[in-house]
Amino acid sequence: MGVIESATLTLLGLIIGFTFAMAIARYDLRKTYEEAEANAIGTEYLRAELLDPKSNAKVKSLLSDYLTLRIDYYREHDKKQVNQLNMQTIQIQTQLWNEVASQARSTPNPITALAAAGMNDVLNSQGYTQAAWWNRIPLAAWTLMMAIAICSNMLVGFGARNFMKNIGLFMIFPLVVSTSFFLIADIDSPRGGIIRVEPHNLMELQKSLHFSLNTEPPMQYNK
Numbered sequence: 001m002g003v004i005e006s007a008t009l010t011l012l013g014l015i016i017g018f019t020f021a022m023a024i025a026r027y028d029l030r031k032t033y034e035e036a037e038a039n040a041i042g043t044e045y046l047r048a049e050l051l052d053p054k055s056n057a058k059v060k061s062l063l064s065d066y067l068t069l070r071i072d073y074y075r076e077h078d079k080k081q082v083n084q085l086n087m088q089t090i091q092i093q094t095q096l097w098n099e100v101a102s103q104a105r106s107t108p109n110p111i112t113a114l115a116a117a118g119m120n121d122v123l124n125s126q127g128y129t130q131a132a133w134w135n136r137i138p139l140a141a142w143t144l145m146m147a148i149a150i151c152s153n154m155l156v157g158f159g160a161r162n163f164m165k166n167i168g169l170f171m172i173f174p175l176v177v178s179t180s181f182f183l184i185a186d187i188d189s190p191r192g193g194i195i196r197v198e199p200h201n202l203m204e205l206q207k208s209l210h211f212s213l214n215t216e217p218p219m220q221y222n223k
Helices: 002-050 053-075 079-106 110-134 139-159 172-188 200-213
Strands: none
Touching: 002 053, 002 110, 002 139, 002 172, 002 200, 053 079, 053 110, 053 200, 079 110, 139 172
């Protein structure tokens, strides 16, 4: 009985540890792609200066709206609102690509190609982010972990059936296991729970763009 109980508890600890590592890896990946998305948008905003004045103004305006949508995507919890944000994001992505592509077709040169490549990075970064948010811990892993946890609690309770003078002491084990499950589920959930990926890089980019738009360069006087 002792050997079976020790082996089952060891297996439970390993499964919880591996699942926690999976959740942390996915959380770090979502943070990495949020940073990459902010860098791609900021770079393309600067490369818009390479386009003609009309396309430059339109691309910058669309990128500003696009940035706001991406920040709302990270902060929104309602599924219907998220779907609406995704539709609006697709529309602005289409407008951005059409504007840059038309400029590249009308004046094909390395400069417009650079702006088109930057816009491609913006669109790809959003796709990578979406894929990372869909990448969750498989249901089979949760099922296996829950089954082993139930068996472990049953074995601990069965082994301690003759020592039930302090029942509260034996409640520590299921409490610790359930807390571990809650932490893993919280980290693995992109929108629900306490631990979420905040769009800090996107918000800082929005502040910097707002500052650059509302700050006029100092006048130069020739002596």
